[in-house]
Amino acid sequence: MGYLFLIPTMTIFFAFAIYPVFRTIYLSFFEYRLQFGNLKKFIGLTNYMKMFSSERFYLSLRFTMLFTFLTVSIEVFLGLIFAQFMNKNYPGKSLLRVVVLIPWAIPTIVSGFIWRFMVDDIYGVVNGILLSLGIIKEFIPWLSQTGSATVVLLVADIWKTTPYVSLLVLAGLQNIPRSFLEAAEIDGANGLKTYLYITFPLLKPVLATATLFRLIQSFKVYAIVVALTNGGPANTTEPLTLFTLRTYFDAGNYGYGAALASFTFIITVVIALLFLNIILKKVDI
Amino acid sequence: MRQPRSDFILFYLFCTFFILLIGFPFFWQITNSLKIEKEIFELRWMPSRIILNNYKEAFIRQPLLKFLFNSSIISSGATVLALLFGSMAAYSLARTDIRGKRLILLIILSVSLLPPIVIINPIYSIIRSLKLLNSHFGLMMVDTLFGLTISVWFLTPYFQSVPMDLEESAFIDGASPFLSFRKIIIPIVTPGIFTVGILVFIKAWNDFLFALVLNPIRARTVTVGLKLYESDNYIPWGTLMAASVVIVVPLIVVVLLLQKRIIGGLMEGGLKE
Numbered sequence: 001m002g003y004l005f006l007i008p009t010m011t012i013f014f015a016f017a018i019y020p021v022f023r024t025i026y027l028s029f030f031e032y033r034l035q036f037g038n039l040k041k042f043i044g045l046t047n048y049m050k051m052f053s054s055e056r057f058y059l060s061l062r063f064t065m066l067f068t069f070l071t072v073s074i075e076v077f078l079g080l081i082f083a084q085f086m087n088k089n090y091p092g093k094s095l096l097r098v099v100v101l102i103p104w105a106i107p108t109i110v111s112g113f114i115w116r117f118m119v120d121d122i123y124g125v126v127n128g129i130l131l132s133l134g135i136i137k138e139f140i141p142w143l144s145q146t147g148s149a150t151v152v153l154l155v156a157d158i159w160k161t162t163p164y165v166s167l168l169v170l171a172g173l174q175n176i177p178r179s180f181l182e183a184a185e186i187d188g189a190n191g192l193k194t195y196l197y198i199t200f201p202l203l204k205p206v207l208a209t210a211t212l213f214r215l216i217q218s219f220k221v222y223a224i225v226v227a228l229t230n231g232g233p234a235n236t237t238e239p240l241t242l243f244t245l246r247t248y249f250d251a252g253n254y255g256y257g258a259a260l261a262s263f264t265f266i267i268t269v270v271i272a273l274l275f276l277n278i279i280l281k282k283v284d285i
Numbered sequence: 286m287r288q289p290r291s292d293f294i295l296f297y298l299f300c301t302f303f304i305l306l307i308g309f310p311f312f313w314q315i316t317n318s319l320k321i322e323k324e325i326f327e328l329r330w331m332p333s334r335i336i337l338n339n340y341k342e343a344f345i346r347q348p349l350l351k352f353l354f355n356s357s358i359i360s361s362g363a364t365v366l367a368l369l370f371g372s373m374a375a376y377s378l379a380r381t382d383i384r385g386k387r388l389i390l391l392i393i394l395s396v397s398l399l400p401p402i403v404i405i406n407p408i409y410s411i412i413r414s415l416k417l418l419n420s421h422f423g424l425m426m427v428d429t430l431f432g433l434t435i436s437v438w439f440l441t442p443y444f445q446s447v448p449m450d451l452e453e454s455a456f457i458d459g460a461s462p463f464l465s466f467r468k469i470i471i472p473i474v475t476p477g478i479f480t481v482g483i484l485v486f487i488k489a490w491n492d493f494l495f496a497l498v499l500n501p502i503r504a505r506t507v508t509v510g511l512k513l514y515e516s517d518n519y520i521p522w523g524t525l526m527a528a529s530v531v532i533v534v535p536l537i538v539v540v541l542l543l544q545k546r547i548i549g550g551l552m553e554g555g556l557k558e
Binding site for chain 2: 001002003004005006008009010012013015016017018019020021023024027082085088090092095096097098099100101102103104105106107108109110111113114115117118120122123125128159163164167168170171174213216219220222223226227240241244245248249254257258261262264265268272279282283284
C-alpha cells in the first residue's frame with residue numbers, strides 16, 4: 001500500500017529528472033546536432049576536450065565562480081548581521097519579517113528589470129543620485145562595462161536573496177536555548193564573547209545548510225543575468241547556464257551542450273559531497 | 286537579558302535602513318509606472334499627475350491578460366498535482382513501513398538541488414515528442430516535478446507529527462490505510478498542505494528558464510511575457526514597470542495575507558534535520 005502511494009511521485013521523478021540526467025551525460029559523448037536530425041556519432045571525450053580548450057568556457061566558468069563565491073559569502077555575512085536585528089524583541093519586528101519576504105517572493109526576472117531600470121545610463125536613478133551628490137561627474141553606462149556590470153549583478157542578487165538567508169539564520173538563532181545565553185551572561189561573558197563562543201558555534205548547522213543551498217543555487221544563476229546584461233558586454237558576464245543554453249538552443253549543438261551541462265552537474269555533485277554529512281542528516285527519518 | 290538604550294536606537298536605525306534598502310526599488314517601480322515618459326526621464330520622485338496610461342499600454346503592447354491567464358492555469362495545475370501526489374508520497378514515507386525511505390528522501394533532496402540546465406534538453410525532447418511544447422500541460426508537468434520536491438520534503442515531517450493513536454483507533458474500527466489517509470490525516474494536515482501549496486505556487490509562477498524553453502511561442506507565462514516588452518534598442522520603461530507591478534501584485538497580496546505561515550514554512554525548511 002505504501003509503495004502504491006509513491007508511484008505518481010516516483011514516475012514524475014524518473015521521467016523528468018533521473019532519466020534526463022543520465023540522458024545528458026550519455027549525449028555528452030556524441031556528436032549530435034539539431035541540423036543533422038537524429039544522427040548521433042560516438043566521439044568519446046571530444047566534446048569535453050573542446051570545452052577545456054574553449055576560451056569562452058573559461059570566461060564563463062570564471063564569471064560563474066566569482067559570482068557564486070561573492071554572492072554567497074556576502075549574503076551569509078549580511079544574513080548573520082540582519083538576523084541578529086530581526087531576533088530583537090522590539091515593536092516593529094513583525095514588519096521587518098514581512099518586508100523580508102517580498103524580494104524573495106517576486107520573480108527574479110522582475111527584480112532584474114527593476115534594477116536594470118535603476119542603473120539605466122539615461123533613465124537611471126542611480127546615476128541621478130550619484131550625480132546630484134557629486135560622486136560622479138557624468139553618467140556611468142553601468143551595464144556596458146564588465147566591472148560595473150558585474151557589480152550590478154552582484155548587488156541585484158544580494159538584494160533579492162539576503163532577506164531569505166537572514167530568515168534561515170533567524171530560525172537558527174531562535175533554536176538556541178535561552179538558558180545557554182543566560183548562563184554565559186551569568187559567567188560574565190560580554191555580548192561579543194557570547195556570540196563568538198556560544199551563538200556562532202550553535203548556528204553552524206544552519207549556516208552550513210544555507211551555504212549549501214545558496215552555493216548550488218548561485219552556481220546556476222540565469223534569470224538575473226538575462227534581465228540585466230544578457231551575458232554582455234562581449235560575453236564577460238555569461239554564466240555557465242546561459243552559455244549552455246545558447247549552445248543547445250541557439251547553436252543547436254546538443255552534444256557539446258550536454259558536455260557543458262554535465263560539467264555543471266559534476267560541480268553540483270562536488271559541492272553536495274562537501275556537505276555530505278548535512279545531507280545525510282537531513283534524510284534521516 | 287539587559288537591553289541597553291543604545292541597542293534600542295540601533296534597532297530602529299537598522300529598521301529604517303533595511304526598509305529603505307528593500308523598499309526603494311519597489312517604490313521606484315510603482316511611482317514610475319504612474320508617470321508620463323517625460324517625468325521618468327527627469328527622474329522626478331513623484332509623478333506630478335498620476336496617469337494610468339502605462340497600465341493601459343501594458344495590456345495593449347503585449348497580451349498581458351493572456352500571460353496572466355496562462356501563468357494562473359499552469360501554476361495552479363502544478364500546485365494541485367504537487368499537493369495531491371506529494372501528500373500521498375509523504376503519507377507513505379511518514380506512516381507506512383516501506384523500505385528504502387532514506388533513499389527516496391535522498392532522491393527528492395538531490396532533485397531539489399539539481400540545476401535545471403542539467404536536465405533541460407532531455408526534458409525538451411520528451412515534451413516535444415509528447416507534442417506538448419507551447420502547451421499548458423507540458424510546462425505544468427515540469428513545474429509539478431519541482432513542486433513535488435517542496436511538497437514531499439515539507440509534508441513528510443508534518444505527517445509524522447500527527448499523533449499515531451488517532452490512526453490506530455481508525456484501523457481498529459476497520460478502516461483501510463486509504464480511508465484513514467482521507468478521513469483522518471488529510472483534515473488534520475490541511476493547514477500545512479495549504480502553506481506548502483503557497484510555496485509551490487510561488488515557485489511555479491516565478492519559473493523563467495523552463496517557461497522560456499518549453500513555451501516560447503504559445504501558452505507564454507508572465508515571466509517570459511515581461512521580456513517581450515523590450516525591443517532591440519528601446520525599452521518603454523513606464524509600460525514595463527506597469528506590467529511588472531501587475532505581475533507581482535498577486536504574489537505580494539498572497540505574501541502579505543499569509544506571511545506568518547510562509548515565514549514559518551521557510552524557517553522550518555532551513556532547520557529540518
